[in-house]
Amino acid sequence: MLQLAELRSRCHALAEQFNSLWGRLDLPTREARLQEIEQIISRPDAWADQEKMTPILREKSRVEAEVARFRELRSSYEEMEEWLGFVSEGEEEALETLNEQADILEKLLTETEMTVLLSGEADHMDALLDIHPGAGGTEAQDWAEMLERMYLRWAESHQIKAEIVDFLPGEEAGIKAVTIRMQGENAYGLLKGEKGIHRLIRISPYDASGRRHTSFASVDLIPDAGEISNIEIRECDLRIDVYRASGAGGQHVNKTESAVRITHIPTGIVAQCQNERSQQSNRESAMRVLKARLYAYEQSKRDAARQADYAGKDAIAFGSQIRTYTLQPYRLVKDHRTGCECGDVDAVLNGRIDTFLRDYLLYQHEHSRQ
Numbered sequence: 001m002l003q004l005a006e007l008r009s010r011c012h013a014l015a016e017q018f019n020s021l022w023g024r025l026d027l028p029t030r031e032a033r034l035q036e037i038e039q040i041i042s043r044p045d046a047w048a049d050q051e052k053m054t055p056i057l058r059e060k061s062r063v064e065a066e067v068a069r070f071r072e073l074r075s076s077y078e079e080m081e082e083w084l085g086f087v088s089e090g091e092e093e094a095l096e097t098l099n100e101q102a103d104i105l106e107k108l109l110t111e112t113e114m115t116v117l118l119s120g121e122a123d124h125m126d127a128l129l130d131i132h133p134g135a136g137g138t139e140a141q142d143w144a145e146m147l148e149r150m151y152l153r154w155a156e157s158h159q160i161k162a163e164i165v166d167f168l169p170g171e172e173a174g175i176k177a178v179t180i181r182m183q184g185e186n187a188y189g190l191l192k193g194e195k196g197i198h199r200l201i202r203i204s205p206y207d208a209s210g211r212r213h214t215s216f217a218s219v220d221l222i223p224d225a226g227e228i229s230n231i232e233i234r235e236c237d238l239r240i241d242v243y244r245a246s247g248a249g250g251q252h253v254n255k256t257e258s259a260v261r262i263t264h265i266p267t268g269i270v271a272q273c274q275n276e277r278s279q280q281s282n283r284e285s286a287m288r289v290l291k292a293r294l295y296a297y298e299q300s301k302r303d304a305a306r307q308a309d310y311a312g313k314d315a316i317a318f319g320s321q322i323r324t325y326t327l328q329p330y331r332l333v334k335d336h337r338t339g340c341e342c343g344d345v346d347a348v349l350n351g352r353i354d355t356f357l358r359d360y361l362l363y364q365h366e367h368s369r370q
Contacts, residue, residue, distance in 0.1 A: 126188065133215075144174055150348070153350050194219050199323070216321065238262055257279070259282055260272060273286040325349070
């Protein structure tokens, strides 16, 4: 049987959480921005350039969703407060209704908190995720492939479209490199904490002596800025090479020069794609990746902390890892930045990494306020 005193205590705690969060949401600013966007798209000449309208329409959709969520949160809070005001001991049906309203408010608070945490300039964008094995040959390449599978599983469970843009298989097993485009709401913001060195400790399946091995792989993440129109790339600054795609074989692989590698000469930044069947499609994908990497490069120059991080990411070795996945002699996944731990290693490697993602966002938010 529900107890009024316990429910009141719970509702007061939720009310405190709501008031703390509501002060940071700034609903009027978002409503004003929505009106600005409506005025922009209603101009007679607004649709003359469809490419420029694409990011504006995406922002409109995102802001509309945020405004609707904030209004729903406020309405849920007011309804819970209303029920709390007249419910009394012994009214079982009323107590159950109040408890249901508290459940709804708690869920909305959790969802809205993520909106606050994902308020960075690039958080709403799609993402490009790169995985590279560290030193260690087959062991490290196998670990890189395990990470690839983990992120693909995560994307599948979150309605994030994952597209492999570039892939280089290992000589015996695993992968030497992979680039995955993650397309979906807040893909970059959710995954940005995954950037860094990931360490695996296990009994090696490739060691006949059954010894324990430590393997490293690096994960890099940049926002997919393919639709940002203010990034201009001059054709004369590009070197474009074509080559035969590598892979496991088939009718198309290794038979035509369809793979494309584009080098931006002034910066030395390289983007390549071999996943599409035609050279033209690979070129378009590679240009999109290059645009995203140039965007990240420009951002890094304006941010000294990010630049230091970018310069130091080459050391894929001991002491530089952000997370350790231990399979032997015990089973534990630990994030060294947040202290978040999980003993269900199999679940984590199957893509259940949301606790790690959320804890990093909270960690980052708290540090940004200090």
